[in-house]
Amino acid sequence: MEKKSEGKDYRDPVKTDRSAARQHHHRGKSSEDHLDKNRILETLKLKPGQTVLDAGCGNGYMSFEFARQIGSAGRVFALDPDDRAIAGLRKRTGDIPVTPLVGDITTNTGLPAAAFDLIYLANVVHGFSAQQLQGFQVEVRRLLAPAGRLAIVELVKRPTPVGPPVELRFSPEDLVRILGLPWRATVEAGPWCYLLILGGVEAGLA
Numbered sequence: 001m002e003k004k005s006e007g008k009d010y011r012d013p014v015k016t017d018r019s020a021a022r023q024h025h026h027r028g029k030s031s032e033d034h035l036d037k038n039r040i041l042e043t044l045k046l047k048p049g050q051t052v053l054d055a056g057c058g059n060g061y062m063s064f065e066f067a068r069q070i071g072s073a074g075r076v077f078a079l080d081p082d083d084r085a086i087a088g089l090r091k092r093t094g095d096i097p098v099t100p101l102v103g104d105i106t107t108n109t110g111l112p113a114a115a116f117d118l119i120y121l122a123n124v125v126h127g128f129s130a131q132q133l134q135g136f137q138v139e140v141r142r143l144l145a146p147a148g149r150l151a152i153v154e155l156v157k158r159p160t161p162v163g164p165p166v167e168l169r170f171s172p173e174d175l176v177r178i179l180g181l182p183w184r185a186t187v188e189a190g191p192w193c194y195l196l197i198l199g200g201v202e203a204g205l206a
C-alpha cells in the first residue's frame with residue numbers, strides 16, 4: 001500500500017503548512033545585497049508621473065530608486081507594518097516623492113482604489129500565511145489601476161545560501177496560479193532571486 005505523507009505537499013506552497021511563514025518576515029532586514037537593482041529597474045521601465053506602491057518596503061531602498069524614476073510628478077508609497085522602519089524612512093524623505101506608511105498589504109490599506117501603476121514586493125510574499133495570501137489578492141486587485149502591474153521578487157524554489165525554508169517559497173508558476181493575474185514576464189533579479197511581473201495588460205507593458 002502506498003504510504004501517505006503527513007498532510008504536507010511541498011509541491012503546493014498553499015497546501016504546505018504556512019504557519020512558520022510569518023517568522024520569515026525579517027522585520028527591517030534588507031535584501032538589497034542579494035538583488036540586481038539595475039536589472040529590476042530596467043525591466044520595470046517606470047515612467048515620470050507614475051504612482052508606485054513598495055509594499056513591505058523595509059528600509060525603503062527601492063522606494064528611493066523608484067522615486068528617482070517617476071520624478072516629482074509621481075509618488076511612491078512605502079508601506080510596511082514595521083513602525084520603526086517607517087519612522088526611519090520618514091526622517092529621510094524630505095522633498096523626495098516618497099510617502100512612508102505603516103500598513104499591511106494583506107488587509108485593506110486605506111490607500112485609494114485603482115490608483116497604482118505598479119505594486120512591488122521584494123522578499124515579502126513567502127512570509128504570508130494562506131489566509132494572508134487571500135487578503136493580499138483582494139487588496140492588490142483593489143489597488144491596481146486598470147493597466148497596473150504587480151511585480152514580485154522572490155527567492156528561487158531551491159536551496160540557496162540565504163533565504164527561507166524551500167517549502168515556504170513560491171516558484172513564479174505557483175504565484176501565477178495562485179494570484180490569477182495575467183503573466184507578463186519572469187527575469188533573473190540576482191543570483192538567487194527572480195522578478196515576476198503580472199497584469200499590465202491594458203498598457204501592453206511587460
Ligand SMILES: C[S@@+](CC[C@H](N)C(=O)[O-])C[C@H]1O[C@@H](n2cnc3c(N)ncnc32)[C@H](O)[C@@H]1O
Nearest residue numbers: 025026028030031056057058082104105122124
Ligand atoms: C525580508 S524584508 C524585505 C524588505 C524589502 N522589500 C527589501 O527587499 O529589502 C520583508 C519586509 O516585509 C514586511 N512585511 C511583512 N508582512 C507584511 C505585510 N503583511 N504587508 C506589508 N509588508 C509586510 C516586513 O516588515 C519586512 O520589512
